[in-house]
Amino acid sequence: MFTSLKGIYPDPSAGERLPSLIADIGRHSGEFPVLLANHLPMVLEAMGRLGASPARLEEYAEHYTRIHAVPFPAAQLGQLDASNWETVLGQREHEGDLRRFFQGVVGEIGGHAAIRRYLPRLFPGVAASATHGLMRLAYAVLRSDDTEIAVALGYWAATYLSYDAIPADRRRDAIDPVSLLLDMHADPRLRNIDAPTYLLWKWIEAVGKVPAFRERLGRLAPSPDLLGRMRPASLALFAATMSFEALHAVTGCHWLRLVSPHLDEPQRLAMHFWEVVMALYTKIDMPTLPSPEVLDQWRTVRVPPDEIIAAAAVASNDEHDHSLVFSAFEEFRDTGDPLYKVVAARRMGLIDFDANALQGQVTG
Incomplete structure (x- = not known):
């Protein structure tokens, strides 16, 4: 099996370069104009685990930061503490203030304890920056990176987006x-x-x-x-x-x-x-879902080796390619469901997929 799926960087020198590169990139804001999620700290980690070289990581970091004009958080507007940080939820101009608050929390009790204590308050606002606050936190956890955990909590809080005023007595009767x-x-x-x-x-x-x-x-x-x-x-x-x-x-x-x-x-x-x-x-116009039988047929589609799918993702400049392929590989590792590799190969254009005939072939 492809070594990156075991959490090992195929190029060990990439693993040596990533901490300082992500630390530098991580000082930038969680979003860039206009209100779009900055994927860079996360996809650099994904690219490294998919086999990117240090040169490719640096090249992509420069490209991404330049073309998106990723800014730094706004200057300090106020002092936040445990008594008042919730008053600025969803206020993007306070991203820097919220980062500083959570940096203090993480410095005092550690990243994982900070997640356990504070994240439940942020649960309803998981739509923050189209769920990318969750993404940033997940990758910070993956890296066991306390600095990024604090940044992610601040980002999630600053972009907090929830559905409010749901009746408290509404029956939670749906389990599926x-x-x-x-x-x-x-x-x-x-x-x-x-x-x-x-x-x-x-x-x-x-x-x-x-x-x-x-x-x-x-x-x-x-x-x-x-x-x-x-x-x-x-x-x-x-x-x-x-x-x-x-x-x-x-x-x-x-x-x-x-x-x-x-x-x-x-x-x-x-x-x-x-x-x-x-x-x-x-x-997406609420499509019906495929039947179990159709999904089982799709699972039989032949896909390229992991290394080919990973290399295609690493070569891409689309952050959603890196994100999807890495997550698909990781979910396959956990579930063994081959459909994850089928969708990864399809995303990268590596199979011709005829949904009617339910067949796919490796291209090239």
């Missing part, structure tokens, strides 16, 4: 995340939603104001096996659509899996994350 999607599919009120589309998080925010969608919020039960149910549902949705939105469902489940061991009630974070997936489901 797929059933909620199918229920939405059958509701014509959720079609042709008029919402801004240039930012993913703006769509998530806008859908949260649609009455027919709000009826479904708060219904998912935070059962202990919720993430285990969400992962195959997300994979099926992405395999069926290969959409940008469903890609974030697959990668997001990986991020949840990384963060969950550091939480007392990880299923509550998963519950809020799935409501974000539900919002994005409306953006």
Whole structure:
């Protein structure tokens, strides 16, 4: 098996270069103009684990920072502490202040303890920066990087986005995340939603104001096996659509899996994350999901070796290629489901996939 799937950098010198490179890049803001997520600290780690050389990592870091004009956080606006940090949730201009607050917390009690203590307050706002606050935290946990944990908590808090005013007495009677999607599919009120589309998080925010969608919020039960149910549902949705939105469902489940061991009630974070997936489901016209039989046929599609898929991702300048392929490999490691490798190969254009004939062939 490809060595990076065991958490080893195929090029050991990349592993030596990454800490200082990510530390330098990590000083930049979590977003760049206009309100788009800065993936760079995370995808550099993914690229390294997929086999990138130090030269490729440095080249991509320079390219990304330059073309996106990634800024630094705003200068200090105020002093935050445990008594007042929540008053600036969702206020991007306070990203620097929130970073400094969490740097103090992490310095005092450590990164993992900070996650356990403070992240539950941020659960409802997991849509922060279109879930990329979660991404940054997950990669910080993957790296056991306390500096990045503090940055990620500050980023998540500054871009916090939640669905508010859900009735407290609403019955959490849904245990299957797929059933909620199918229920939405059958509701014509959720079609042709008029919402801004240039930012993913703006769509998530806008859908949260649609009455027919709000009826479904708060219904998912935070059962202990919720993430285990969400992962195959997300994979099926992405395999069926290969959409940008469903890609974030697959990668997001990986991020949840990384963060969950550091939480007392990880299923509550998963519950809020799935409501974000539900919002994005409306953006891709709420397709039906493939049957188990069709998914099983797709699993038989022949794909290139891991090294070829990984090399294609490393060579790409699209941060979503690095993110998807690394998460797909990691989820395959954990589940053994070959469909993860099929969607990774498809994303990289390495197989010709005829969804009607249910066949795929290696290109080139």
